[in-house]
Amino acid sequence: MTEMPQPPAAQPAAPLSDSDARLYVTLAHVGNILFPGLAPLIMWLIGKDKSSFVNTEGKEALNFGILLVIAYIAGIILTVILIGILVILAAWIMSIIFGIQGAMKSNKGESYRYPFSLRLIK
Numbered sequence: 001m002t003e004m005p006q007p008p009a010a011q012p013a014a015p016l017s018d019s020d021a022r023l024y025v026t027l028a029h030v031g032n033i034l035f036p037g038l039a040p041l042i043m044w045l046i047g048k049d050k051s052s053f054v055n056t057e058g059k060e061a062l063n064f065g066i067l068l069v070i071a072y073i074a075g076i077i078l079t080v081i082l083i084g085i086l087v088i089l090a091a092w093i094m095s096i097i098f099g100i101q102g103a104m105k106s107n108k109g110e111s112y113r114y115p116f117s118l119r120l121i122k
Contacts, residue, residue, distance in 0.1 A: 014050065021051040022107055028054075028061040029102030029112070033095050036072070037065035057106055059121045064102075064114040066121075068095050 016024065024047040031039020044058030071091035078084030098114050105112040 016047060016051040016054065018109065021047065021053045022109055024051070024054045025057040025061070025106040026103045028058050029099050029106055031099075032061060032065045032068060033099045036068035036095060037062065040065045053109070057102075057111065060111075060113060060117070061102060062121050063119055064098065064117045067116065067118045070118075 024043045028040035028043035031043065040058055040061035044054065044062050047054030048058060049055075068091050071094075072088060075084040075086075075088035075091060078087055094116065098116075102112040102114065
């Protein structure tokens with residue numbers, strides 16, 4: 001009997017350079033300003049297997065992005081009683097301030113922890 005050729009084994013992902021890892025994480029933090037939850041999810045999924053820095057910091061940005069999405073949804077629902085506009089404005093301001101702070105720290109290769117965040121992705 002002839003043996004069936006085996007498909008090649010999956011190769012592990014090539015590790016990211018330090019500058020690439022910092023870029024991925026910086027984009028994840030800044031991405032929360034315009035695309036909360038989505039931008040950090042994409043950056044984390046692309047780089048989590050290639051860099052431990054992207055894995056930990058991407059999860060941090062993703063957790064904050066999930067919190068922002070929840071805040072925006074709550075704000076939209078609460079616009080019926082007019083307080084929702086304040087909730088949306090507060091979430092937007094937090095995304096700008098904390099996103100820029102996270103991007104600046106990550107660009108230096110330092111870890112950043114958001115003051116307000118849900119730790120859903122561990």
